[in-house]
Amino acid sequence: MDLLRRLLLVLSISAGVLHTDGGPALADGRMTREYDLKAIFLFQFAHFVNWPASTFPDSAAPITIGVLGNDPFGAGLDEVVAGETVGSRRLVVRRFRTIDQVDTCQVLFICSSEATRFEYIHSKLSGRSVLTVGETKDFASRYGIVGFDVQRNRLRLRINVAAADSAKLTISSKLLRQAELVPKG
């Protein structure tokens, strides 16, 4: 069991390095749970996007953030959105198993579990003012409007402005400035 002892030594040294993370290890690396950050962005989109009034049944109707497929957020998204409003509208989170269940929805996060159905989902949403958000590399260019992309441990956005235009969505230039825009055509 000499080898095992050596391994435990290696592990405990590793753990020791980690535990000093007030020190060198994590000093400049402010680490964030990937899906907490993505949840924050879904929440922020509600502020940086304008939907046509006709998308809502009435002036008091909430802004719905939908999650389609195998939800990766856990309780994180609900926690972020709880009690929040944009103007007079409340924010609510709804989860959908299939695209056919998606009735009223302003922001729709399409989980990677749906990857084989992106094309179909895309076709079902055409003509509707839904800000579709995905996290595969080609999501924004092929199937939706906003794509999350983790590059070099930083979250990046790709935005397809033409797709947003045809969905009659106006995206704030403040957000667009920070994003990579999908070239036209």
Add this chain to the structure above:
Amino acid sequence: MDVGRTFAPLVAALLLSALPPAASAESLPEGVESRGDLKKMSIEELFNLEVTTVSTKPEALSATPAAVKVVTGDDIRRMGALSIPEALRYIPGVEVARVDNRQYAITARGFNGTIANKLLVLIDGRSVYTPLFSGVFWDAQDVFLDDVEQIEVIRGPGATVWGANAVNGVINVISKRAADTQGLLVMGGAGSPERGFGGLRYGGKLGSRSFFRLYGKVLDRDSSVRPNGQDVGDDFKTDQGGFRLDGGWGPSSDLTIQGDIYKGSADQRFTDDMEIGGRNVMTRWTRRLAEHSDMQLNAYYDHSLRDMPLTFRETLDTYDVSLRHRLPLGERHDMMWGLGYRLTQDVVGNTPGFAFLPSHQTRNLYSSFVQDEIELSSVLHWTLGSKVEHNDYTGVEVEPSTRLAWTPSATRTLWGAVSRAVRAPSRLDRDLYVPSTPPFFLAGGPNFDSEVLLAYELGYKAQPARNLSAAIATFYNSYDNLRSVRGGPPIVLANDLDGETYGVEGSATLEARKGWRLSGGYTFLRMILRSPSDTSTVKQAGDSPRHQWFARSSLTLAHGLEVDAGVRYVGELPNQKIPSYLATDARLGWRPVPSLEISAVGQNLFDSRHPEFGTPASRKEVERSLYGRATWTY
């Protein structure tokens, strides 16, 4: 050598047999902002945050009611694996034994051997087992590992969907889409015994929905060593290249075309080099018909060559076409059906010692399957289906299975299954003659029939906390008509061996804190084989370890530092007098700038060498491996 080496154990066994009987999920580590803090940040600040990926995010397969383990591309990188077999070392229920510097004995749930024959291996849907012995020549199966999306390992029969040979398990290597491998990647490294390896991949865009990539790779590996430390002199070199093209057209159709070409050689001291080579091209067309409905058409051609001067030579051409269609029926039924046809043509160059007769063989395989997943209630799913196959040896084979899954919550699944699977005869079972001209000592297996498995499985998967997932799988396998030897002289191959195997496989992954993942697994396997007439093949129960376990730690630190360590224990193989061993692997990775990764990898660190497979007289040993590697992306 090779097949000489590969078949030597079998031939030896045959010869012998003819002789007279002899955490808490929600606590945030320091340095991680709470969600409340995040909400207060500006967009600019948010973009500057470093993210780490949660390992336990839902994977479609982890919810499937079967013993499934997914090795991601990132896992492969962090293991420091340089080949597919090395990427399979940390999987419960799987046996990986390295035979020499390029050959492996790999199986799931028992019956291991250099000519192991109960595991189906697919690379992007292309079957890579040889109909020569229903097994895999692992030295010829390589991919550009940086472009692997994941390796799915399914233990237990997958015959209903995958077909014959998916008896004890299925390994499915899936490469990334070309859209996900854009840009230039250059990698290279050197060490011992991995003397040198390098590769280059370039991915580009052809249109708004069309992407491609090209790759090339080389490797040069030092000779195998004998137990006394002497070099065998079988230095191994390979060159491989390939491409993938993904395109979409119309609203819902996708087309993938991919191919590879490779050649390799191993030195032989006293004769010309052993050579392998091959090329393959595959095309897959997928059309989505509706939300849960799609149709997929697959076709491939594969050519392979193996030439061992003075011993054996084989060329094999495989043509395969298959169709599968998935469609929901009503509210509760998710149907899938498929059809397939495969044509194999081989030419074996025989030598005086042993021969496959006839030396040319053409075989047809027709298959069809249907499977229905029925939603009995929101928490209870029942899957039943069957494959019906026709092969040229035994005619029609039926391989049904039924599977029940109870999912009381999104994080817990209890499942059970009963399946029948067969291993259809291979060339080796029917056509092997020793020597190659009469009088024969071994005269094939004229009446060799399919081996049959009836498998009972029960398993449970749970994610009790956000950062902890665990799975346990148990099985009882009952085998009939396993291969044995009969009579003599001359002896023939027959089906006089029966037996049972049972086992337990458990694994767990804990995200101990942000950036630190711990995982472990344990495998218990018991094999009981019986034969009224053949005492030699019964002993192969001792070719698989009774106990295996592993533990791994993957640590991600700031400044782009990664520290990985793992230990794996493999119990003794009594039939081969291979002692148990404990091996330690470690990797240190560093990303000084985002586009460059440097790593140092040590495998089998605390042991200069140990044997993993083979009888004392012929075996090679696995040496400590140390190498450095750099990967640059642009």
